Amino acid sequence: EVQLVESGGGLVQPGGSLRLSCAASGFTVSNNYMTWVRQAPGKGLEWVSLIYSDGSTSYADSVKGRFTISRDNSENTLYLQMNSLRGEDTAEYYCARMVSGTGYYWGQGTLVTVSS
Amino acid sequence: IVMTQTPLSSPVTLGQPASISCRSSQSLVHRDGNTYLSWLHQRPGQPPRLLIYMVSRRFSGVPDRISGSGAGTDFTLQISRVEAEDVGVYYCMQGTQPLTFGQGTKLQIK
Numbered sequence: 001e002v003q004l005v006e007s008g009g010g011l012v013q014p015g016g017s018l019r020l021s022c023a024a025s026g027f028t029v030s031n032n033y034m035t036w037v038r039q040a041p042g043k044g045l046e047w048v049s050l051i052y053s054d055g056s057t058s059y060a061d062s063v064k065g066r067f068t069i070s071r072d073n074s075e076n077t078l079y080l081q082m083n084s085l086r087g088e089d090t091a092e093y094y095c096a097r098m099v100s101g102t103g104y105y106w107g108q109g110t111l112v113t114v115s116s
Numbered sequence: 117i118v119m120t121q122t123p124l125s126s127p128v129t130l131g132q133p134a135s136i137s138c139r140s141s142q143s144l145v146h147r148d149g150n151t152y153l154s155w156l157h158q159r160p161g162q163p164p165r166l167l168i169y170m171v172s173r174r175f176s177g178v179p180d181r182i183s184g185s186g187a188g189t190d191f192t193l194q195i196s197r198v199e200a201e202d203v204g205v206y207y208c209m210q211g212t213q214p215l216t217f218g219q220g221t222k223l224q225i226k
Contacts, residue, residue: 047215101211103153106163
């Protein structure tokens with residue numbers, strides 16, 4: 001059974017950092033195209049970042065230079081390192097396994113709140 | 117690519133059909149010949165769940181009263197008979213970088 005479990009969210013001050021984790025089971029992260037999507041409170045879905053099986057990455061303009069996506073093959077885990085956080089980064093963050101250009105499986109999400 | 121959904125809110129009677137449209141600002145036909153347009157459903161307090169991918173392919177476990185159609189820049193999600201479990205927000209999503217979503221359509225029971 002495919003499972004994705006996010007963790008690492010919490011309250012952080014503007015300018016601070018957080019690292020989100022997405023632990024996967026039922027498939028191998030390194031063999032798949034994985035993505036992070038976020039949802040601000042009461043708002044729609046916004047793509048954040050992705051990593052392909054070959055390790056190449058891509059970022060939304062809103063997070064480029066501040067966020068870094070990575071994975072640990074031995075832990076079968078996807079990460080999102082978030083630096084220089086801003087109030088507009090406040091959101092629920094979801095990881096998803098991408099197949100055929102969409103999120104086949106989604107985690108339950110982890111909430112990031114950026115506030116002083 | 118900008119994705120525009122209509123309507124943004126859809127009150128529907130149980131047992132009646134519902135339809136949501138999604139229009140993209142440019143053709144979603146990928147250079148590989150496929151069209152990476154999908155539909156997601158999100159219930160309150162839950163993560164999104166995949167319903168339809170590649171325009172019309174139903175994901176595992178999705179009932180056949182839910183269907184997708186369209187081509188190029190115009191796509192439609194149809195529910196033939198709305199059930200209580202269908203309430204929530206529906207998003208269209210295009211799968212070419214940068215990935216983008218429609219604004220969401222809230223389906224509610226009258």
